[in-house]
Amino acid sequence: MVLTIILVLTKLIFATVFVSRLTLTYNLQGSYFDENSCTVYQEQAVLVYGLLFPSCSLLTLLSFYKTKKAFFK
Numbered sequence: 001m002v003l004t005i006i007l008v009l010t011k012l013i014f015a016t017v018f019v020s021r022l023t024l025t026y027n028l029q030g031s032y033f034d035e036n037s038c039t040v041y042q043e044q045a046v047l048v049y050g051l052l053f054p055s056c057s058l059l060t061l062l063s064f065y066k067t068k069k070a071f072f073k
Contacts, residue, residue: 004067007060014056018049 021041024032030043 001067004060004063007056007063011053011056011060014049014053018046018053021046021049 024041026032026041026043032041032043033039034041
């Protein structure tokens, strides 16, 4: 049960970061500079977060299924 909750929170974090990074306007070199925090975001990270989100979703569904199966024997 605790693992399922942790995976749901992790999935939400990955989804939020993925969508926020996807909507940034990158330059031709694949970088985005945030003037407020002086941070440079790379476009390659969008792919990584895009792969982490579905894999975490799959683990969440598997954990939910196992938890449901254990509670309703």
